[in-house]
Amino acid sequence: MLLIMFLENLLNSLFLRQILLFGWFLVFFSRLFTEIKLNSIGMSNSNISEDSPSVSIIVPARNEENNLEKCLSSLQQQDYPNLEFIIVDDCSIDKTRAIVKKYVKNDSRFKIVELDDEEPNWTGKNWACYNGYLVSTGKYLLFTDADTEHSINSISTSISYLRENKLDVLTLFPKLICQDFWSKVIMPFLISMIYIVYSPIRLNSKKDPIAYLIGGFILIKRTIYEQIGGHKTVRHSFVEDKALGEILKTSGFNLKILEANNNLKSFSRTGFKNNFNAMQRALSASLIAPNLLIAFSVIIMGFIAFIIPYYLFFYDLYGLYFSHLIFSSLILFFMLSSYFLEFKNILYTNKIFVLFYPLSAIVNLFALLYCSVKINLGYDFIWSKRKYKKFK
Numbered sequence: 346m347l348l349i350m351f352l353e354n355l356l357n358s359l360f361l362r363q364i365l366l367f368g369w370f371l372v373f374f375s376r377l378f379t380e381i382k383l384n385s386i387g388m389s390n391s392n393i394s395e396d397s398p399s400v401s402i403i404v405p406a407r408n409e410e411n412n413l414e415k416c417l418s419s420l421q422q423q424d425y426p427n428l429e430f431i432i433v434d435d436c437s438i439d440k441t442r443a444i445v446k447k448y449v450k451n452d453s454r455f456k457i458v459e460l461d462d463e464e465p466n467w468t469g470k471n472w473a474c475y476n477g478y479l480v481s482t483g484k485y486l487l488f489t490d491a492d493t494e495h496s497i498n499s500i501s502t503s504i505s506y507l508r509e510n511k512l513d514v515l516t517l518f519p520k521l522i523c524q525d526f527w528s529k530v531i532m533p534f535l536i537s538m539i540y541i542v543y544s545p546i547r548l549n550s551k552k553d554p555i556a557y558l559i560g561g562f563i564l565i566k567r568t569i570y571e572q573i574g575g576h577k578t579v580r581h582s583f584v585e586d587k588a589l590g591e592i593l594k595t596s597g598f599n600l601k602i603l604e605a606n607n608n609l610k611s612f613s614r615t616g617f618k619n620n621f622n623a624m625q626r627a628l629s630a631s632l633i634a635p636n637l638l639i640a641f642s643v644i645i646m647g648f649i650a651f652i653i654p655y656y657l658f659f660y661d662l663y664g665l666y667f668s669h670l671i672f673s674s675l676i677l678f679f680m681l682s683s684y685f686l687e688f689k690n691i692l693y694t695n696k697i698f699v700l701f702y703p704l705s706a707i708v709n710l711f712a713l714l715y716c717s718v719k720i721n722l723g724y725d726f727i728w729s730k731r732k733y734k735k736f737k
Contacts, residue, residue, distance in 0.1 A: 362672035365654055369679035372541055376683045383545050385606040386506055386517060393501040399427045400500060401483030401567075405473035406445070407435035409491035412612055413444050416491050421452060425500040431481055433458040435473040441491075456480060467580045470560075474585075475576040486570055488563040492612045493519060499608040503564050506603075513569045514593055514600035516586075517562040518545070519611035521691045528613035529698045531620040533687045534705035540687070545602045548590070556594035559602065560586035561611050569598055583626060604690065624712045640717035644710055651706035654680060 402420060406413055420430055432445045434457060448455040458480060464472045474488055485504065489495070507515045521536070523529040547555040563586065573596060579588035593600050614620050654676045661670040685699050 359666075359669060359672065361653075362657060362669060362676065365650070365657075365676045366672055366679070368650065369654075369676055369683065373679040373683040375544065376540060376686050379540060379544055379546050380686055380689070383549075383602075383604055385604040386502055386608055387606075393425060393505060397425065397427050397501075397504065398485060399429070399483040400425065400485045400487055400504065400564075401429050401431060401477075401481035402487045402489060402500070403431045403433065403474060403477035403481060404489055404491055405433045405435055405470040405477065406437065406441050406491040407470070407473070408437045408439045408441060410437075410440040410444060412492040413441055415494045415612075416489075417444070417448050417455075419493075419495040419497075419499075420489075421448065421455075422497050423495065423500045424498050425504065427483075428454055428500065429481070429483060430455045431458060431477045432456070433460060433473040433477045435460050435470065436463060468583055469585055471576040471580045471582070471585050475580075478570065478575055481567075484567055486563075486565050486567055488560070488565075490561045490611065493561050494610040494612070496608045499605075502608055503562075507564055510601070511599065512601050513566055513598040514558070515562075515564045516558040516590075516600065516602050517605040517609055518559055518602065518690060519561050519605045519609040520607065521611050521613060523613045523691055525613075525615045527617040527620045528615060529691075529695075530701050530705050531624055531708055532613050533684070533691055533698065534702070534709055535624055536690070537684055537687045538709070541683075548594075548600075548602050551599075554594070556590040556600070557587040558590040558593075558600070562605065562609055563589070569593070572596075573598075621708070621712055624709060625716045640713065644714055644717075647706070647710050647713070651680075651710070652703060655703055 404416065404420075409416075417430070417432070420428075430448075430452075432448070432455065434442045434445055442457070442459065445455070445457045449457050458473075458476050460473060460476060467475075477488075478486060485507075487500065487503075503515055503517070506512075521532060523532055543555055543557055547553040548557065573589075573592050576585060576589075578592060579585045582588035590600065614623050654673065657673040658670075658677055661673045664670065681699055681702060684702050685696065688696055688699065
């Protein structure tokens with residue numbers, strides 16, 4: 346009874362609305378500042394010549410028959426002169442290997458690494474990336490995913506930018522193509538959370554400890570990769586791109602994240618299950634050594650931040666206090682405006698999907714709860730049709 350009275354008083358209080366409005370005001374202007382300040386990589390490749398440094402492009406591929414053709418075709422058409430392509434078939438059971446062999450047969454720049462057995466104590470695509478590195482020869486390494494599509498000058502532009510700005514590592518946010526209803530509901534929200542929690546502006550600041558890489562495009566000097574131990578160092582990590590970024594930044598290397606502009610596209614998974622698993626993988630970065638109390642606290646805070654504002658708006662719409670309605674309306678305005686900014690980097694998605702924000706939030710919070718409980722109880726973690734035990 347006391348709890349019900351407390352909740353009723355809380356929902357009727359102006360203070361709750363003021364706190365939510367202040368919080369979403371800060372989120373919106375933080376996102377807007379990021380959009381203004383975050384650079385996009387240009388389209389120039391004026392510094393590229395025949396004697397440009399060699400680049401090894403490493404593509405880990407596991408059951409990627411639906412995406413791989415687009416990726417390899419776009420890589421084959423690159424205007425950069427000194428490339429080798431290393432495609433690692435990671436124990437695929439579909440037509441992935443046959444697609445790769447077609448390119449190997451017709452283009453001497455292509456190599457295939459065939460993995461038929463999983464390596465114990467290695468998680469995710471780390472083993473595939475590491476095996477690709479072992480046969481590479483380039484002075485620079487580019488790790489890119491099989492579900493990407495590159496513009497004709499994505500490599501030349503990136504190499505030019507990296508060298509001109511004296512970077513050790515360059516990583517790019519791709520333009521995302523959401524291919525079905527669930528990817529349009531889930532993925533923009535997930536990207537929104539990444540921007541809010543791990544602002545790219547903070548990553549590009551040498552004074553801020555925040556660090557991560559975008560797995561779809563990681564361009565790194567070979568010597569730097571070898572110095573940190575490469576993917577072998579993060580072999581237990583479900584989210585290896587974040588783990589690599591943290592190691593690189595704490596080691597003092599110069600890394601930068603940019604928007605890919607039209608240089609790089611990435612294709613989402615399809616179906617609720619695949620997108621839900623993608624969300625779990627992203628969330629697992631903070632749940633490898635989870636604390637259920639912290640996880641539940643985050644879920645409660647998320648419910649208050651993402652769901653309660655809608656309740657307050659409709660509650661105030663039929664309420665007695667006009668001032669409350671002004672506050673709840675402004676909360677929704679800043680919430681939806683902040684979310685709307687994410688759709689700039691998502692292609693072919695109707696902006697009306699911003700109205701699915703409550704559903705996106707509910708799915709995300711459920712994924713966090715599900716992931717937290719599952720990891721704490723010691724259940725397998727499933728990604729790309731593989732089962733993983735929690736590593737200590």
